[in-house]
Amino acid sequence: MSQLFHLAKTLSAGYPWISSPLIVGAPMRVMSGPALAVAISRAGGLGFIGPGLKTQDILRDLDEASSLIQQSKIFQIARLSTSPTLPVGIGFQVWTDDLDIAASAIAKYQPCAAWLFAPRNGQPDLDIWSRRIRSASPHTHIWVQIGTVAEARTLLAGTEQPDVIVVQGAEAGGHGRASDGIGLISLLPEIADTLAARNSAIPLVAAGGIADGRGAAAALALGASGVAMGTRFLATPEARIARGYQAEIVRASEGGVSTTRTQLYNHLRGTYGWPEEYSPRTIINRSFMEFQEGRSFEQLKGDHDEALKRGDEGWGPEGRLATYAGASVGLVKEVKGAEEIVRDIKGFVETVFGEGRGV
């Protein structure tokens, strides 16, 4: 029991404003902007800013996050003076982000954590990025996202050990393991056992398919030290997301059936080159249905680009635009403030495990 609901030392020392249980806002590309990340941290969680369309976009985002944090008294109250870092993290898609720009942004703003995902060349790329980031900002923690037991073994054998391992289950929205993923309920305990067998105490953060207190409590019971969510935070006023996209997140249900993994929407958006180990989970709409029916990519691309011009109407079951979301989308039924989401989940988890238990 002692490990349950108990923040690993790495976490409580590195992020003095957080309160147990640790709730994390995942670094969704573009959509996790400074307003969302800071709101999550303000509620005692840890918000990540997502990768930008271009790596240099994070400079503006980190600058804005710094301003928001300076305006917030909460961080000063919460012993922030003991931490030299910015109380938000930043995420990178290793295969496509620019390490020079990333390292200089991290050196300048010192975010508390850098979340690395999807290297082109596996562990060697992660080692290079980790070393460079640590050299740029020694207090910035390295988080690495994985989705298989094999990746956990490889990570532990790397030259740069991460400070935190994010274990992403197959239910996750956006990009994750294309074909060798599996649900958190089996994956997380097996990765925890893999670490324990190697005497590794690196804390695990669970991601994928979690959208409320029930999923968060389940992930902690499975052995996680914290819980990351993406889809749930898309339905917040703070998310940097089109209203049509957000409305579809609130509308969609039956996540196991209404979402699928496909490269189609990446290609419709002109995004090519993701390492083949990864594919995104998205809500199904007309583009995918007609693709399944055999309509040509050129025709689908034409209709997609027309839908793009129509804005918010381009999303929805009859829409054509990419709507990346996790299988937990059926649990998201309203737009709600990010701080309220974090507090509600913390409250639920505390009740489930007993107030103050092991905190």
Next chain:
Amino acid sequence: MSQLFHLAKTLSAGYPWISSPLIVGAPMRVMSGPALAVAISRAGGLGFIGPGLKTQDILRDLDEASSLIQQSKIFQIARLSTSPTLPVGIGFQVWTDDLDIAASAIAKYQPCAAWLFAPRNGQPDLDIWSRRIRSASPHTHIWVQIGTVAEARTLLAGTEQPDVIVVQGAEAGGHGRASDGIGLISLLPEIADTLAARNSAIPLVAAGGIADGRGAAAALALGASGVAMGTRFLATPEARIARGYQAEIVRASEGGVSTTRTQLYNHLRGTYGWPEEYSPRTIINRSFMEFQEGRSFEQLKGDHDEALKRGDEGWGPEGRLATYAGASVGLVKEVKGAEEIVRDIKGFVETVFGEGRGV
């Protein structure tokens, strides 16, 4: 919190020997025999006997279970006199089992529960089976296994409501939803919400991917009133399983990668006709690998049948025989008594949620 770790009235009234949290032995075809089912119930859980090769095989199994139960003082101590039913359940594959034989066996032995799975014609078949079983044995509870939110809605609209709904996630071994399944961490809460929105208080039992106390605690946190396991009980002395098969369950790891869904092994065994909504998860071995490489079914069938003659050597990574197992297989590292498994999990869950909490 009040519902967590609290047995639904249906459960505590129908099965007076069980103690919270409810741990269930899934009705694995042939492999869940009377010895396994009775051992699980003896430890305060609820063991199910699986379907037989032919429906009439359950007569012999129920008879043997009755004898084992009469020999056990535990059931008498545990207020069994208040229950008119046999403290084990029985499972059926609705699409292929014989309802006449099933109903007469249930009338004769009065098992406490009948677990229905995989109807050929959906809800109408479930209604027919439920009515007939209730008429044959009014105290026998009807359990229905589903794997999608849509099935939950259909069930609630049926003429015969089940007493218990088993929610099976995509990580489960053996047969489950072929293509529209998803992990328990998103599926179970959404089905719980679907029931709540219709004011249904039918208790949910979670299945799929659970093999130890961590998974059990997680499932209860997600909203389940009980937890069913299959794969974990394959590695018990009580399971009716070949030693070679059992050794492979203990050996295999990385369930997300070492298992897959395929009809291949059904066909190699000569089993055809499963409703297309279902497929089994199995550990990958040479048959599947060579099938992927394009080897002909006839050649694979020949080698499979040869492997069958070799017995225990026919299983393993270089083997060719069907090895149905869930994605939790990497959590099963030793053969252990079924009673010990149930007691260990109950102990872990009690510790996680606090002793006596809500029991």
